[in-house]
Amino acid sequence: MSESNLTRSAPESPARPAVPLMDLFRRISPIAGELGEIFAAKGHELALVGGSVRDVFLGRAGNDLDLTTDARPERVLEIVRDWADSVWTIGIDFGTVGVRKGGLLLEITTYRSEAYDPKSRKPEVAYGDDLGEDLSRRDFAVNAMAVRLPAREPADFVDPYGGLADLAAKVLRTPGPPERSFDDDPLRMLRAARFAAQLGFSIDPPTFEAVKRMAERIEIVSAERIQAELDKLIQGAHPRRGLTLLVDSGLAAHVLPELPKLRLEIDEHHRHKDVYEHTLIVLEQAIALEESGPDRVLRWAALLHDIGKPKTRRHEPGGRVSFHHHEVVGAQMAKKRLSELKFPKDVVADVARLVELHLRFHGYGTGEWTDSAVRRYVRDAGHLLDRLHKLTRADCTTRNKRKALALSRTYDHLEERIARLAEEEELAKIRPELDGNEIQRILGIGPGPVVGKAYKFLLDMRLDKGLIGKDAAEEALRAWAESQGL
Template identity: 85%
Template sequence: MSDRITTGTPASAMLTDLFRRMTPAVGELGERFAAHGHELALVGGSVRDVFLGRTGNDLDLTTDAPPERVLEIVRGWADSIWTIGIEFGTVGVRKGRWMLEITTYRSESYDPKSRKPDVVYGTSLHEDLSRRDFAVNAMAVRLPVGDSVDLVDPFDGLADLAAKRLRTPGPPERSFDDDPLRMLRAARFVSQLGFTVAPETFTAMKEMAERIEIVSAERIQAELDKLICGRHPRAGLTLLVESGLARIVLPELPKLRLEIDEHHRHKDVYEHTLTVLEQAIAQEENGPDRVLRWAALMHDVGKPKTRRLEPGGRVSFHHHEVVGAQMTRKRLTALKFPKDVVADVSRLVELHLRFHGYGTGEWTDSAVRRYVRDAGHLLERLHKLTRADCTTRNKRKAQALQRAYDHLEERIARLAEEEELAKIRPELDGNEIQRILGIGPGPTVGKAYKFLLDMRLDRGVIGKEAATEALLKWAEENGIR
């Protein structure tokens, strides 16, 4: 269906405003393609986001021109061109502040045993739209725009946008068979946009969940990361679990549904985890914090493996933070996350229970220093994760935990002011250790450094003279001098 959008309607105002801001870049490009005998249209998420009020500077376009022809048309006009996606029919272009991806009409599908799509170029805009993931992304606007806007919406995507509904252009089984990643993309859009999935789409997701196994870890990771950083991650994660997709891409999550939290027997660990995630998000200050969110999601994944029934019907999960950190590291590595993200998330999982030894303030200053030292650059995130981990309905207990953590943060701030806690170092450096002990570089220097650092944490600042005396005594006791 191709409709001329009536002037004065909300849809017309939105599209007109977009094209006013895109002029002259996109207008010129449309004219160049037309002059060379080719079609060009704004397409997919770029059109959808106009109606959602989410437009940015990145635009998707589609054309009947093959990639080599696209290169000919944009050369001499674009400020820069990149061809990293040309094997899939995509040419990237920058013009001023606009970043444009121009993709040849195509139809792609997966061989049942392949992890990569087979790309076949299409011949019409309608055919191209029919192979897109969801009807809300299967709309286009023909370029160049004249006196009126020509919206191409053959699958009623505008109606789905109004209903906040995700529905495939054709049979969902065919769509998910062509590209199984679309099932994860559905969960991602639920998280990002607050949409719901049409019943027939959800049924197909459940029936075809195992098809996701052919998709590469990198593509799965990208979708999961966008999902967890969305505005409604609980809804997206719930869809993953209920459809059976989580069992394959993030199996630690559905396994939590079977375990009862020893502190909150009225909740299972799965519900507790989603609540912790939401409470962590509520503390974010500058947009989504992927490390904090992943740590909140994974913080209790070690519980199923460490669950033990104790006398009196009590359930324990001893050392689940250590086991959980190992499981987190393994899962995120398998999903090809960057090494620094893997390290930070698993470290937060490992540390998330440390505070519970604090009681009502029994920690010594030495213990507080070690807490800060072990958290390192993750200290602020650890504060947020620890506070988020309190999901008890007992108001008195919750208030007591809040007061205890407030007290700990006050002590950290005081010690930081007194001792520059974040920059804790031994009072003697490696060169001084070698000079005092009369030794050269080697493992003994490292052992001496560790001794001095532990002493610094235990006793605070004692001065170089006292540190030298302690070092000499330690060396004598260990047969080094």
């Protein structure tokens, strides 16, 4: 690539940023400029690249910077050793050296290109000597911009593929032919949906058509990499946009097949065109209830809460459709899917539990539950109670305003009862009134399975009757033991 093509900026308005390039350069950390001086003195190039440049234009600059250089990894280590506060080499096999300087984390990667063998899950890394070639192998034009360091003049801004214009248009487009880009790294197809969810961008038609044609190729990518992209997507500002792209492109059929299957199912109340649309609305409503940023577990539970419906669909008399026990089946399916995607065990367990419990409230009616039933609801939810509140409220998508208001008021009533009982009894810490040692002393037995059975009996009694006092608990325990032939 010629130098003139390499350094040309994006077209004029509307792509030209409102703030002059030199002002934008001043927003780049002085530490990055200082390191650029050091590399130049050692005879090497260094440039701010990719998302770090994109985010400067978006006003989202953070404490993590991506840099690229013609220096090989071993040479990078030599250059930064005496300058950095700390260095790590966990990514050195892929050409990346990590550096911490002050409050900044910098990843310095040697110019490279990545390509996948059609039968391999791991990229092959080849180093290069040209910034232009490095940018040509980037995923999207908005990430194929660079700023040569230290940035001194407009020519140091490098935008050979019109990334700045795409940024202004909020569109994702590959630097070269999309087929080549996705063949080099199929994960880029999924990354397009992730960026759409994070930034609210769309995918240009030729790029989207390439995704549709090549969707099956995502299957060579490791589960860990797919999980990372899906997790970022669902925690983005616009997850519905990203999920829609996954389904419409055919990618979801390979990475989250439960989602497109929901399109085929009409829900039991005929409220929506399909369960898929209902699910997206529930996700959006759950997000609206978040209090302090994206809630990973809540969002995944909202997305997967009805995935058991296709397997439990039954046609009933009168043309109705039922999905009995879909919450139980869905919990098992959620656990299986998230485990296969290598999610942490605690996330898998929490999401599956919320899916299992999301219909429990509907047995509450207009407040018929006894205090015992309320205690069990709280105990079964455990640390997920607040999320269960949010998921249950989000799951109301009826267009009947009177019905929606009635459901909301009923749940308000349940929460008020939970709060009252919690204040009286510390519901979150419910335990039998006699512990294991006391059970053994009263019954004159040692450790063993009988103690566990007695403990369960006392716990059930505690949930049913509340606090009855230790004397009454002991009397009940003795009566139970006698009935068991002990």
